[in-house]
Amino acid sequence: MTKSLYKISSVILLLVILLTGCYKETALPVTANxxxxxxxxxxxxxxxxxxxxxxxxxxxxxxxxxxxxxxxxxxxxxxxxxxxxxxxxxxxxxxxxxxxxxxxxxxxxxxVDGISINFSTQIIASSYPPVEVVLTNNTEGEDLSYLWTFEGGIPATSTDQHPGNIIFVTPGDHIITLKVSNGFESFSDHKTITVTPDIEAIFDWEVDPFDDDYQAPVTITLINSSINATSYQWTFEGGTSASATNETPKTTFNDPGTYMVTLKADNGKRTHTATKKITIHPNTNIRMFKDIELAINNSHNTNARGAFFSTKLRKVLTADEVTDANGEEIDICFFGLNSSFDFNKFIAPDAVDSNGFIAIPNATHTKFINSQEICGCSASLSAAQFDGMTSDGLLKALTITETSNGLLPFDNSVVPRIVLFETHDGRKGAIKIKTYVNEGASSYIICDIKVQKE
Known part of the structure; x- marks a missing residue:
């Protein structure tokens, strides 16, 4: 190795040693959240x-x-x-x-605590208006606020925990709502108060069957339809009972005139009064029946149309309508042989079984004069007198005597024909035959009848 290379290698080695000796590990920090x-x-x-x-x-x-x-x-x-x-x-x-x-x-x-709304209502006295309601608030919790709403009530709202009594005057359903809040959330509950309709005195009456002409004496039975009343005070001007307190009383008016009938209804809170007039007419002692249809024999026996009539029941009866109970109430029986009306007569109820009819149970006897013109008796009443009769004066004066000729049959050649009679209880009357109607086996006559009430 040359000297220069040696120097370079030494420098590199020194740098590596220096760098390695200076390294130290650093930990990653944590942030909790x-x-x-x-x-x-x-x-x-x-x-x-x-x-x-x-x-x-x-x-x-x-x-x-x-x-x-x-x-x-x-x-x-x-x-x-x-x-x-x-x-x-x-x-x-x-x-x-x-x-x-x-x-x-x-x-x-x-x-915070949950909200459990708990309140109750109590009606004082009754549900008739005005209705007073006591509120009891048993809702538990701290720092609660309250909002009451009283639909149709007085007052209409409240924010008190324990509001005073509430008044409702309008009939119908009224909703009481309580909304409770704890500052975080709100809850609501409601209850319904029903106010019944206000009191109203309402009445009418019905008359006894034989008093429907309102001729004295007249007995009436009161029909009470009052709304939300618990007690009643009746006043009958001119009645046999001047007053009454029961719900549906009766009274009788013996004299003609116009009278006041008054009902004062009470429910403990309010009263309401209603008054009506009733007019009683003078007693004519006569009852009139118009356009009565009486059938020929065959029609009656086949129950197509009746031939028997009751002045008390005020109706025509067919064969199958005759019973043990109503037999004694039958006064008039018509016998028509056929649709040609060449043989006709009125017969007593107790004699029908001898004239082609089934016997009437408990039958009574009515006297008849079928043909005044041949009866050989003193009784006489014309068609004009019949039409003009508005009281029983003429009938009262008649002496009804049955004779063999007076009971003979008649044909349809005389129209109108007046037939006289007297019932078993002494009431006198007259029959006016107006029309003979030919309908074959269902033929019938049309007549008017006037008879004494008593």
């Missing part, structure tokens, strides 16, 4: 906290979650923890790496 978030923004128990690891330079982790489930973890990202008890807690992370670097980071969070 993490963030937290309330899942679903829910900050009251139970609370779920989402944890995001934001550490730098670490490869191992030691988590401590005070008061949480789980209470610790060693994974890089533990995900979330749950708190079931309110309080202030510390979350801590110790992060480290293989170089021995370590750092600790901790964070404090506050968990």
């Amino acid at each position: 993490f963030s937290t978030a309330f899942v679903n923004s829910d900050e009251s128990v139970p609370v779920q906290i989402a944890i995001t690891n934001q550490s730098i330079g670490a490869d191992s982790y030691a988590w401590t979650f005070e008061g949480a489930q789980p209470s610790s973890a060693t994974s890089e990202n533990p995900g979330s923890v749950v708190y079931n008890v309110a309080g202030t807690y510390t979350l801590q992370l110790t992060a480290s790496n293989r170089d021995g670097s370590t750092d600790t980071f901790e964070k404090t969070i506050t968990i």
Whole structure:
């Protein structure tokens, strides 16, 4: 080796020794850090906290979650923890790496109690307006705020924990809403108050069947349709009972005139009064039936059209409608031989079985004068007198006597024909035959009837 090369090699060796002797290893630093978030923004128990690891330079982790489930973890990202008890807690992370670097980071969070709304309502007295409602608030928690809303109530709102009584005056459903907040979140609950319709006195009446002409005396039965009433005070001007307190009373008006019927309804809070007029007419003691259709024999027996009539039941009866119960109420029986109407007569109910009909059970006897012109009796009533009759004066004066000639049949040659009768209970009457209708086996006569009430 030449001298110059030797010098160069020595210099290089010296530099290598110097550089190697100056090298020293430096450890990578660790920064521990993490963030937290309330899942679903829910900050009251139970609370779920989402944890995001934001550490730098670490490869191992030691988590401590005070008061949480789980209470610790060693994974890089533990995900979330749950708190079931309110309080202030510390979350801590110790992060480290293989170089021995370590750092600790901790964070404090506050968990508040959950809100469980609990309130009740109580109606004082009754649900009839005005309705007074007592509120009892049993909601528990600290630092809570309250917002009450009273739909249709007086007052309409309140922020008091324990508001005073609320008044509702309008019928219907009213919603009471309570919204409670703890500064982090709010919860609501509601209840419904039903105010029944206001009291209203409403009534009508129905008359006894034989009083529908409103001729004195008239007995009425009150029909009470009042709304939300609990007691009643009736006043009957001119009635046999001047007053009553039951719900559906009866009263009778014996004299003609116009009278006031008054109902005062009460529900303990309010009253309401209704008044109606009733007019009672003078008693004519006569009842009138118009356009009564009585069938020929065949039609009656086949139940196509009836030949029997009851002045008390006020209806025509066919053969199959006659019963033990209504037989004694039948007054008038018509016998028409055929559609030609060349043989017709009215017969007593107790004689129908001798004239082609089935016997009427419990039948009574009605006297008839079919042909005044040949009866040989003193009774006489013309068609004009029949039409002009508005009271029982003419009927009262008649003496109805059955004679063999008076019971004889008649044909359709005389129209109108007046037939006189007297029922078994002494009520006198007249039948005016107006039309003979030929419809073959379903033929019938059309007549008007006037008879004494008693």
